[in-house]
Amino acid sequence: MTDTNTVTRAELIAVLKKSLWSLTGRGPVGEMWTSPDKSSKVGIPFELEPRDREWESVIERVARAHVISNADLMRRIETLRFDVTEFRVDGPEWEHSVPVEAGFNLFKTARQVLRVSATTSRIPKVAIGGGFSTTGDRVLERARFGQTREGSYIVPLMVPIVERSEVNDSNVELKQESPVFEEAKLGHESDERRATRTMAESLSAVSNSIIERASVPTASQVNDLVYAGVSRELLNTLSEVISKPRVQTFEAKFRWSELLADLSGNIASNISIPSDAGQLLSESARRFKPQATPKIETFTGPIVQLRDEEIVTHGYVTIETNRNGRQVELQIRVGDEQLADVHEWFKERETVRTQGTVRRVAGHLVIDHPAELTLLRDSLLFDGETN
Known part of the structure; x- marks a missing residue:
């Protein structure tokens, strides 16, 4: 290792x-x-x-x-090779130390949030139970805690994103061997990066779609949140950490490895949850119950390829996603009316969400007539639906 x-x-x-x-x-x-x-x-x-x-x-x-x-x-x-998430709890005069229970729970929360996100990044689940992903747990095994920092008590969780490899540097006249970094594969998202991206997107979804709305999600909204990586376990974990005595705020701040291409600027880099949201999150978690498998499949992931030819009135976009626990590439047919939007999403490295019936064509997975193709963040802008 x-x-x-x-x-x-x-x-x-x-x-x-x-x-x-x-x-x-x-x-x-x-x-x-x-x-x-x-x-x-x-x-x-x-x-x-x-x-x-x-x-x-x-x-x-x-x-x-x-x-x-x-x-x-x-x-x-x-931290150059790492995606770093700084988890923080804030309380009255907590600069140099925190109560034992709050400190213990902060470390436990950081571990659980990463483990849950690593699982739901591969297979969206309304409730994980004991079904944590083996691949996701390998991500957890490689992660490290950095040194705690002052500032209402901050714990950095470091996930290694880029490997070192020993190679010959031909530019060095003495032909010494020195460690260098493998270039990130364009269009490929590692298990580690998918886990940290899902962690940021799921926490953002909780903040925007539950806490800011101050409302327990409806059944259909639960489904949208699930495909953003939110699970019952995540909500229960967040509810527990902010419900400890004298905890006023829980915060997660994301810092991405400089060695990979930048993520979409629309992915939140700082999520803050106040202590008075504990009951709301607990009530929301009870809405996250296993449902019957939908006939139409739903997928999320970054765009890795876009094909748009002038001689035809449609194009194809390829996203990297997971299906049945396996990382796959999925081609989606895009109508002419949506191609301009898709070009912009590809340029901005956005995460998209799509729904449709999947068929296999010449070894490729294809959705010919997507029931939905939109930005993941836009799919979480709920309408006026009531509980």
């Missing part, structure tokens, strides 16, 4: 590249890197490691060039 706790020179170099530093010189023992505005130069030895005395000097000079603290730069380097 990949070591997810070791910071190397590779992470430092990757941060410099992401920050538009340029390699301006190379010698027998190291490289010279120059800041984007040419005002700073930093020499980085090939064999540099965090335990070396030179490491602190390099970090200090790079941080000074970015006008940030050494701690903030190190946090960026340490």
